[in-house]
Amino acid sequence: MNVLFPATVEAALEALCAEPDAHVMAGGTDLLVRCRAEQNRPETLVCLEKVADLAGFEISDGRIRIGAATSMTAVLENAAVRERLPLLHGAAKVFASPLVRNMATLGGNVCTASPAADMLPPLYALGAEVELRSLSGVRTMPVNDFIVGPGQMALAPGELLSAIIIPIPEGRTIQYFEKVGRRKALAISVVSLAALLRVEDGVIAEARLAWGSVGPMVIRCPEAEALLKGRSLTLGALREAGEKVRDTVSPISDVRASAEYRRQVAANLLLRLAQISGAH
Amino acid sequence: MIISFVLDGEARTLEVDGGARAVDILRESCGVTAPKEGCGTGECGACTVLVDGVPRLSCLMLAAQLDGRAVITAQGLASDGPHPVQEALADLGGVQCGYCTPGIAVTAAEFLERHPDPTREEIREALSGNLCRCTGYHKIVDAVEDAAKRLGSGCGRDE
Ligand SMILES: Cc1cc2nc3c(=O)[nH]c(=O)nc-3n(C[C@H](O)[C@H](O)[C@H](O)COP(=O)(O)OP(=O)(O)OC[C@H]3O[C@@H](n4cnc5c(N)ncnc54)[C@H](O)[C@@H]3O)c2cc1C
Ligand code: FES
Ligand code: FES
Numbered sequence: 001m002n003v004l005f006p007a008t009v010e011a012a013l014e015a016l017c018a019e020p021d022a023h024v025m026a027g028g029t030d031l032l033v034r035c036r037a038e039q040n041r042p043e044t045l046v047c048l049e050k051v052a053d054l055a056g057f058e059i060s061d062g063r064i065r066i067g068a069a070t071s072m073t074a075v076l077e078n079a080a081v082r083e084r085l086p087l088l089h090g091a092a093k094v095f096a097s098p099l100v101r102n103m104a105t106l107g108g109n110v111c112t113a114s115p116a117a118d119m120l121p122p123l124y125a126l127g128a129e130v131e132l133r134s135l136s137g138v139r140t141m142p143v144n145d146f147i148v149g150p151g152q153m154a155l156a157p158g159e160l161l162s163a164i165i166i167p168i169p170e171g172r173t174i175q176y177f178e179k180v181g182r183r184k185a186l187a188i189s190v191v192s193l194a195a196l197l198r199v200e201d202g203v204i205a206e207a208r209l210a211w212g213s214v215g216p217m218v219i220r221c222p223e224a225e226a227l228l229k230g231r232s233l234t235l236g237a238l239r240e241a242g243e244k245v246r247d248t249v250s251p252i253s254d255v256r257a258s259a260e261y262r263r264q265v266a267a268n269l270l271l272r273l274a275q276i277s278g279a280h
Numbered sequence: 281m282i283i284s285f286v287l288d289g290e291a292r293t294l295e296v297d298g299g300a301r302a303v304d305i306l307r308e309s310c311g312v313t314a315p316k317e318g319c320g321t322g323e324c325g326a327c328t329v330l331v332d333g334v335p336r337l338s339c340l341m342l343a344a345q346l347d348g349r350a351v352i353t354a355q356g357l358a359s360d361g362p363h364p365v366q367e368a369l370a371d372l373g374g375v376q377c378g379y380c381t382p383g384i385a386v387t388a389a390e391f392l393e394r395h396p397d398p399t400r401e402e403i404r405e406a407l408s409g410n411l412c413r414c415t416g417y418h419k420i421v422d423a424v425e426d427a428a429k430r431l432g433s434g435c436g437r438d439e
Contacts, residue, residue: 001299003281003344032301032340033321041299049345097409099325099387102334103341 002044009053009162012046013135017158019044024160026069026108029100054107054162057081062168065131068107068161073098075106084168087122087194090177094118107161113147116213120147121194122177124210124218126166133162140165150216173198174277179212180265181256189213190257193269197233199277204228204237214249214266221248224270235274242267283347287312288356302341303327306353314353314382318411325410328383329353335387354382357389364430365389365423374423376414384410388424396432400425 004022006012016022022044025031035041048054054069057078064080075081076092095101095109095118109119110130123143130146132139134156143164146154155161169175174197181187192212198205207228210220224241231237251262284293287310296305306312306329318324320339327339330352357363365388368374375381384407391398391406398406403424404417412420 001297003298003342005344005347028340028342029322032342036320045298045342047342047345096322097325098406099328099335099337099409100322102336 001041004044004046005050006046006048007050007052009051009133009160010135012048012051012054012160013133013158015044015046016160017135019046020157022046024048024111026105026111027071027103029096029104030108030112048105048160054160059168062170064166064168066106066164066166068110068163069105070107072096072101072104072106072109076101085122085126085166085175087126087175087177087196088119088166090175091118091122091179091192091194094177094179106164110143110146110164111153111155111161113149113151113153113217115150115215115217116188116192117218118179118189118192118212120218121192121210121212123164123166124220125194125196125208126169127208128167129165130161131163131165132156132159134159138162144218144220147217169196169198171198171200174273176273176276178269178272180269188256191251191262191265191269193266193272195270195273197228197273197277199233202232204231204233207241209241209245209270211245211249211266211269214251214262219249221245223248233273233277235271238270238274242270245270281344281347283343285346285348286350288351288353289359296343298342298344300343301339302329302343302346303338305343305346306338306351312353312355314355316379316382318379323409323411324380325383325387325407326380328386328410330386330390333390335390352386354385357385363389363427365392365427368423368427368430369420372419372423372426374415374420376412380410380412380414384412384420388427392424392428392431396428398425398428 004015023042025045025047048069055067058065082089109117128143129140176195179189179192181189194210196208207225224244227241246263246267249266251259253259281298315329315338316326318326322340328335329338332349366385403421
């Protein structure tokens with residue numbers, strides 16, 4: 001197997017262009033596990049770990065731009081993420097283990113496009129965009145348009161995910177992430193909820209809710225969001241929204257949990273928002 | 281491909297298949313058997329080594345990724361006599377079969393450099409990617425807590 005270590009984005013894109021069958025490797029924590037499980041060794045890997053331009057944070061115009069190959073440890077430790085995007089910080093905190101976080105990247109989690117990928121529900125709820133780069137230029141699109149199916153993305157041949165761009169929520173927001181797994185560290189989520197509520201004068205002005213692991217892709221529930229909008233943040237309102245969620249999600253049963261359990265937990269997780277905001 | 285790296289302070293150059301795993305070349309080509317393979321899928325931490333000072337899982341790294349880097353294993357940690365973490369693990373019964381110990385030692389040693397005065401909760405979180413099937417963790421946490429004291433009071437190694 002041939003492993004390439006380009007030092008610049010351009011060199012990485014040229015390598016992908018020259019070898020259309022090459023696989024991109026960021027942290028390798030999904031890719032190498034999968035190659036081994038499937039006994040499938042790609043001919044060529046283009047490893048992103050030396051591409052400095054693909055890692056790091058930039059804050060401008062009310063947005064945080066995170067390079068796709070930024071490690072999850074760096075995401076967890078970034079002060080701007082902690083202060084301005086507690087939703088993303090909260091998910092990074094329960095992501096895998098410190099050892100995996102040292103290797104895994106944010107972009108790799110997005111490109112895994114798994115319904116259980118922990119960083120996706122926060123990115124959906126925050127209205128994040130992905131930046132895609134190829135030799136012919138750069139384009140951006142909302143993360144929910146980028147992910148088109150389980151494990152599938154709107155990534156053209158020769159294209160790389162170069163960054164994730166997240167608008168910093170304006171004003172005061174309640175941001176909350178919770179993952180229910182079978183144990184605390186290293187558990188694939190059974191259900192996760194990313195919630196972003198803007199409450200003005202006790203009334204919910206905006207609600208953005210995204211669940212992981214309750215369908216083939218991350219799911220938002222516009223019915224529940226609409227139901228909460230314009231109401232005060234009460235346990236009653238959250239219960240009603242939970243009913244909508246229960247009807248909307250279509251989880252599967254697997255070794256980790258039954259569909260009915262997931263449906264129930266997806267609804268119940270909303271009630272935590274009352275707890276953390278002190279509503280009754 | 282040819283890779284060159286520094287392993288436990290010693291320069292190494294070897295010819296490897298780019299797709300070979302780091303854990304295999306460390307153990308088999310370099311004869312450094314401190315990193316153990318438990319799960320091979322990133323879940324147990326027995327294969328942890330420090331790569332340029334950062335704890336990484338050698339079962340999920342390619343040999344090619346070691347090129348130009350400095351690797352420290354639990355063996356290298358003990359090159360001037362046991363590291364205070366290793367001493368504490370032995371003294372306080374944080375070792376039983378010992379399979380997890382090299383991974384725990386390097387993870388804990390690096391953690392204590394960044395957090396010289398950790399809480400038990402922080403120690404547990406730091407070691408959450410290192411599984412042990414024997415000790416029940418209690419004694420491992422005791423040992424890391426004790427190692428922090430040994431390091432802090434200067435009765436560890438002098439640097
Ligand atoms: C023990 C263990 C525990 C885990 N726990 C969790 C967990 O709690 N939560 C969770 O969500 N995930 C978890 N994972 C899965 C994995 O660590 C994450 O999905 C991680 O973010 C993947 O990132 P990576 O950089 O390692 O990706 P890689 O494995 O390098 O790549 C993953 C895929 O994305 C592609 N890719 C990567 N970067 C790019 C890019 N910039 N442009 C285009 N394509 C790209 C690759 O070609 C590959 O197909 C765990 C994995 C392990 C081994
Ligand atoms: S062998 Fe590498 S984590 Fe288990
Ligand atoms: S001492 Fe046996 S696995 Fe930890």
